[in-house]
Amino acid sequence: MDISHFNDLLAAARHQPDTQRLLLVFAGASLPADATPDQRRSFEAGESGELSPLMCVDKDPAALADFAALCDEAAAMGQPWVLVFAAALSGAGQHPLASSQIDSALQRMVESVKAGSLGGMIPFDRQGRAVQLG
Template sequence: MAISRFADLLEEAKQQPEPQRLLFVFTRAELPDNPTVEQRQRFEQGEGGVLTPALCVDKSPEELSDMEALVAESRNTGIEWDIVFVAALSGSGQQPPSGEEAERHLQRMVESLKMGNIGSFLALDRQGEVVSFQ
C-alpha cells in the first residue's frame, strides 16, 4: 500500500502482524546559521531553511484517531512545528516495543534528522499529507 496521508499510515500500522509503535519527531523550519541573502529571501517566501527537531513522542496506532487529534495534542505542548517525521517500530510476537526501546529509536531519529538523513522516514505536514523533499 502506498502511504500518501496520515490515515493510510494508521491503517497500515494496524494491519501489521506484530504490535507497532509509531515514532514521531516534530520539526520546525528555521533559517540556517549565518544565512545568505538568498536563503533568507527563500525562507521568507516559505521555502528552504533547515528542519530542527522540536518534540518527540511515541504512540501505538490504537492511541491515534486522525491527524487533527495529533495536531491538537501537539498544540497542548505549546511547541510550534511544521513537519513531522514518522517511523514505525515493530514488537516481537504479541509484545509491543518497550518504552525504553522506543526512546532509543526516537533518539536515533533525532540524530539522523539533525544530520539531514531524512530518506528513511515518512514526512507529513500539519494536514497529514505526505511531504517529499527535493
Template sequence: MAITHFADLLAEARRQPEPQRLLFVFTRAELPDDPTEEQRRRFEQGEGGVLTPVLCVDKAPEELSDMSSLVEESQRTGIEWDIVFVGALSGSGRQAPTSDEAEHHLQRMVESLQMGNTQRFLALDRQGEAVALQ
C-alpha cells in the same frame, strides 16, 4: 501500499502482523546559521531553511484516531512545528514495543534528521498529507 496521508499510515500500522509503535519527531522550519541573502529570501517565501527537531513522542496505533487529534495534542505543548517525521518500531510476537524501548530509537531518529537524513522517514504536514522534501 503507498502512504500519502496519515490515515494510510494508521491503517498500514494496524495491518502489520507484529504490534507497532509509531515514532514521531516534530520539526520546525528555521533559517540556517549565517544565512545568505538568497537563503533568507527563499525562506521568507516559504521555501528552504532547515528542519530542526523540537518535539518527540511515540504512540501505539490504537492511541491515535486522526491527524487533527495528533495536532491538537501537540498544540498543548505550546511548541510550534511545521513537518512531522514518522518511523515505526515493530514488536515481537504479541508484545508491542514499550515507550522505554522506543526512546533509544527516537533519539537515533532525531540524530539522523539533524544530519539531514530524511529519506528513511515519512514526512507529513499539519494536515496529515505526505510531503516530498528536496
C-alpha cells in the same frame, strides 16, 4: 500501500500482525544568521530552512484517532512545528515493545533529523500530507 497522508500510515500500522509503535519527531524550520537574500525569500515562501527537532513521541496506532488528534496533542505542547517525521517500530507478535527499545529508536530519529539523514522516515506537513524533501 501508497502513503500520501498520515492517516494512510496510521491505517497501515493498525493492520500489521505484529505490535506497532509510531515514532514521531516534530521539527521546526529556521534560517541561519548568515542567510543570503535568496535563502530568506525561499524561507519566507515556505520552501527552505534548516530543520531542527523540537519534540518527539511514540504512539500506539490503536490509541490515536487520526492526524487531527495528533495535531491537537502537539498544539498543547506549544512548539511551532512545520514537519513531523514518522517511522514505525514493529514488535514480535502481540508482545509490547520495551520502553528502552522505543526510547532508543526515538533518539536515533532525533539525531538523524539533526544530521539531515532523513532516510527511513516519512515527513508530513501540517495538513498531514506526505512531502518530498530535497
